[in-house]
Amino acid sequence: MNILMMILLTVLIICAVVVSFIKSLTASVIVFGSFSLVVAVIWMLLESPDLAITEAAVGAGVTGLLFYATLKKIGSIKDANKKEKKVLYRVFRITAGLLIVMLAAALIFCMFDLPGLFSPDHPGENVVAERYIESGIEETGAVNFVAGMILDYRAFDTFGESNVLFAATICVMVLLLVQNRGKKEDLPESKEYYEDLKDEKEIEPKIIKNDVILKTVAKVAVPFILMFGLYVILNGHLSPGGGFSGGAIVGSGFILASVAFGFDRMERFLNKKSAGIITFVSLLVYCLAKSYSFFTGANHLESGIPLGTPGAILSSGLILILNICVGLVVACTMYSFFSLMRRGKI
Amino acid sequence: MWEQIYNHFNDIVAAILFVIGFSNLLFQKNLIKKIIGLNIMDVAIYLLLASQGYISGRLAPILSGGSENAATYINPIPSGLVLTGIVVSVSVTALMLSMTIRLYRKYKTLDLDEILIKVRKEKDNKEES
Structure with missing residues (x-):
């Protein structure tokens, strides 16, 4: 400490x-x-x-x-x-305050029962962690033990997580896309709503055209951001990072580009169709690469790809491919979240 | 007493952050503030997990110096768990924000109490008609 x-x-x-x-x-x-x-x-x-x-x-x-x-x-x-003066409201607040104080006291009291910070005699420090580190390089070929763990030993975990992202994108699309072409009775005060939309469409291009600083900075920064993101994805098994962080970096590069140069330009290569196809293909590759163990009784089979020398870029078998898949899914998800929220469509 | 607090400083900070986030959920009426509170609670949990994995003097779980001894590196399991959690929390945040946008479009307010009042009024109107 x-x-x-x-x-x-x-x-x-x-x-x-x-x-x-x-x-x-x-x-x-x-x-x-x-x-x-x-x-x-x-x-x-x-x-x-x-x-x-x-x-x-x-x-x-x-x-x-x-x-x-x-x-x-x-x-x-x-x-x-606004301040409310209802009695019931005050009672609620006081009760909630008491509850919070009790929760804080209970949590802090329990924390003292944990083993001291940063000591080696921690119960989490058991055979599992030892196994991941001591035979990690032999079995997965990844120099970064965390990447070896989440994409080889616990690959299902990560697959589920990628699917969570996919499901979240679908939910956000359902919530934000439907109303745009929904029936009229769904729209309360629909006149106002359409006026809002009209305003947005008119204002947006003007902002983009006038912003010299943003455009100039984006011209310089976007290629480097994308390159760094790709580096983090491709080196996931060698250095810190991997599909999730690299994908988020690439996604934020896309977001910066779309804000600076307009969504129309981004739409040429990343629209609803292509984002859907990229996400689907990545998840399918991941699924095919790992779901064989359902049929072999959760046994670990050889993937057929040689593990290579640890530390080389083309090593560690499937982990590189899976990192790329996860990175693509995350990048598309992050961009579509932003695009859906900013202008209501991808 | 002080020594114990010093020994469990990260855990106590995690507990306090959790409580702050929870009180945000309870007391704030604004939906955006509630979502931020939930995010703070997430961070508290991650802090607790990651602090349990760290052992002083050990290195990050990336092969260095060719040492494959488990006593050289910190525990990689909490890192993996928290990594999963961070990405899931951003998708949960996006989902809740899009729900907030929908609610705002319909009721023109972010105040949860006002939204509830309006929903109740709508229900009454429907029953009457």
């Missing part, structure tokens, strides 16, 4: 309290972004670079963007807080 970690943890608590009490919604989203950035530094201090790179890309990057897109769509930046 060093002093830097203590300071960062204190900053975390301060950020969380500020988020709760600040009035403006935009400000609270900004503070939440800095909260995520501090968390990324803490992961680095805890020697988990995989988490740090994912948190910086997903937590501080894409989550904040999604909040912004929502706020922009809603157009309500002020958090209107």
Whole structure:
């Protein structure tokens, strides 16, 4: 436990309290972004670079963007807080406060029963972790033990997770696309709603045309962001990162490009159809590569791909392919989340 | 006492963050603030998990110096679990935000209490007619 970690943890608590009490919604989203950035530094201090790179890309990057897109769509930046004086309301608040204090006391009391921080005699430090590290390179060929673990030993876990992303995209599409071409009776005050849409369409191109700074910066930054994302994906088995973090970086590169140069240009190669096909094919490849163990009684079969020398880019068998699949799924998902929220379609 | 707090500092911070996030869920009326509260709770859980995996003086779980001894590296399992969690939490956030957009389109407010009142009124109107 060093002093830097203590300071960062204190900053975390301060950020969380500020988020709760600040009035403006935009400000609270900004503070939440800095909260995520501090968390990324803490992961680095805890020697988990995989988490740090994912948190910086997903937590501080894409989550904040999604909040912004929502706020922009809603157009309500002020958090209107009216005071109510009903007795029942006050009773509720006092009871909830008591509940929270009790919860805090119980949680902190339980924390003292855990083994001390950072000590080697931790119950989690057992044969499983030992096995992953000591025979990881022989069995998976991945230099990054975390990549070897999540994409080989626990590949099903990761497959389920990719499917969660896919399902989330479908749900967001159902929620946001349907109304655009829905029946008229579904739309309350439909006149107003269509007027809103018209305004948005008129305003958007103007903003894009005038923004010289954004365009110039994006011209320089987007290629590097995409290149870095691809590097992180392709080196997932050698260095920190992998499909999830690299995919999020590529996705945020797409988002920057679409904001700077307009969604129409992005649509030429990443639209509803192509994003769907890419996601589906990636998930299918992943499924075919790993689902054989359903039929062999959960036995681990040789994939037929040589493991290669650990440390080379073309090594570790299936992990490289699976990383690419996961990266594609994540990149398409992140871009379609933003696009759906910003303008209501992909 | 102080020594114990020092020994469990990360865990206690995780507990406090969890409680702050939970109180955001309970007390805030604004839907966006509620979602941020849920995200803070997520981070609290990840912090607790990752702190359990770290052992002081050990290295990140990436082969370095050719050492394949398990005592050289930290526990990779919490890293894998938290990695899964981070990506799932962003999809949950996106889902909740799109629901918020839908609610706002229909009721023109982000205040959960007002939305509930409007829903109740709508129901009454339907029953009357």
